[in-house]
Amino acid sequence: MNPKAIIKEILEKNDIAHVVFVGCGASKADLYPAKYFLDQNAQKLSVSHYTSNEFNYATPALVNENTIVITASLGGTTPETVEANAVAKAKGAHVVSLTRSEGSPLTKDADYVIIHGFAENYAAKLEKTGYALQLAVELLNQTEGYAHYEDMQDGFDKIYELSQQSALSARKEAKLFAEQFKDEDVIYVMSSGATHEVAYSTSVCLMMEMQWINSGTFHAGEYFHGPFEITDKDVPFILLMNDGTTRPIDARALTFLERFDAKTAVVDGLDYGLSSIIEKSVIDYFNPFVITAVFRVYAEELAKARQHPLTKRRYMWKLEY
Numbered sequence: 148m149n150p151k152a153i154i155k156e157i158l159e160k161n162d163i164a165h166v167v168f169v170g171c172g173a174s175k176a177d178l179y180p181a182k183y184f185l186d187q188n189a190q191k192l193s194v195s196h197y198t199s200n201e202f203n204y205a206t207p208a209l210v211n212e213n214t215i216v217i218t219a220s221l222g223g224t225t226p227e228t229v230e231a232n233a234v235a236k237a238k239g240a241h242v243v244s245l246t247r248s249e250g251s252p253l254t255k256d257a258d259y260v261i262i263h264g265f266a267e268n269y270a271a272k273l274e275k276t277g278y279a280l281q282l283a284v285e286l287l288n289q290t291e292g293y294a295h296y297e298d299m300q301d302g303f304d305k306i307y308e309l310s311q312q313s314a315l316s317a318r319k320e321a322k323l324f325a326e327q328f329k330d331e332d333v334i335y336v337m338s339s340g341a342t343h344e345v346a347y348s349t350s351v352c353l354m355m356e357m358q359w360i361n362s363g364t365f366h367a368g369e370y371f372h373g374p375f376e377i378t379d380k381d382v383p384f385i386l387l388m389n390d391g392t393t394r395p396i397d398a399r400a401l402t403f404l405e406r407f408d409a410k411t412a413v414v415d416g417l418d419y420g421l422s423s424i425i426e427k428s429v430i431d432y433f434n435p436f437v438i439t440a441v442f443r444v445y446a447e448e449l450a451k452a453r454q455h456p457l458t459k460r461r462y463m464w465k466l467e468y
């Protein structure tokens with residue numbers, strides 16, 4: 148079933164007052180644009196976003212038959228996300244799960260399953276984010292109404308191709324980035340708006356997990372409330388810049404980084420032509436797609452330059468924990 152039909156069917160059963168997004172690591176971060184969209188646009192729906200075990204151990208009181216719980220797990224086996232489905236179902240919530248693994252444990256307690264791509268190309272890696280956002284848009288439109296619904300549909304029609312092409316065009320810049328940053332012991336990552344948790348997953352997954360590089364991450368607005376004290380010549384930062392409402396937040400951070408000659412890699416939605424194909428009314432929500440696709444190429448080049456494959460682990464899938 149597609150997101151529109153899923154939301155329609157749920158609304159035929161119950162009124163929906165709450166939506167809760169649940170996942171771990173990149174799968175948590177990939178749900179963030181949908182949460183951000185609803186935060187920005189919903190007048191009545193309440194919205195929250197949890198790492199799975201926080202949801203399991205401290206389940207919010209509002210999880211009931213008037214709640215949709217949207218979970219995501221790429222492999223469909225992350226135990227705490229599988230458990231989140233059981234917790235949500237036991238409370239009577241409507242459970243929608245996003246995974247690329249048909250028949251995986253995650254699907255057991257899910258009322259609805261959406262299977263997404265991943266490995267096929269750079270665009271496929273964005274499908275999880277896209278389906279979550281589509282579910283959010285449908286929920287808003289079918290409950291409260293949403294004035295820019297058509298602009299969003301148009302965006303969904305175009306964003307995958309743009310992101311794929313953007314990633315393919317980024318190889319040269321990515322190689323430069325890799326050469327410049329390959330010997331760094333620590334790299335800080337920041338962004339704002341719907342891209343805020345792309346910065347988070349870039350830091351915790353691509354830097355720490357997949358490259359074993361120390362990293363910290365914070366909202367670009369928070370940079371001025373602590374982190375900027377470590378800014379100095381050649382201190383390494385990655386700034387994921389949005390082409391949209393929160394650009395002034397990112398730009399303010401960039402100005403400060405440049406003022407003190409920090410070593411700054413910028414991936415900017417503006418450079419990839421987002422505004423030429425996406426309506427201004429909804430552009431904020433599509434920045435994470437293009438920036439995620441482009442930064443994947445940066446991470447691949449960093450891995451090559453450091454001779455540390457993105458797949459290398461010492462604990463994950465090797466130990467019980």
Ligand SMILES: N[C@@H]1[C@@H](O)[C@H](O)[C@@H](COP(=O)(O)O)O[C@@H]1O
Nearest residue numbers: 171172173174220221222225352
């Ligand atoms: N690099 C990934 C994480 O980013 C991922 O989110 C987590 C959970 O995996 P899954 O999405 O399969 O639940 O596993 C690894 O850590």
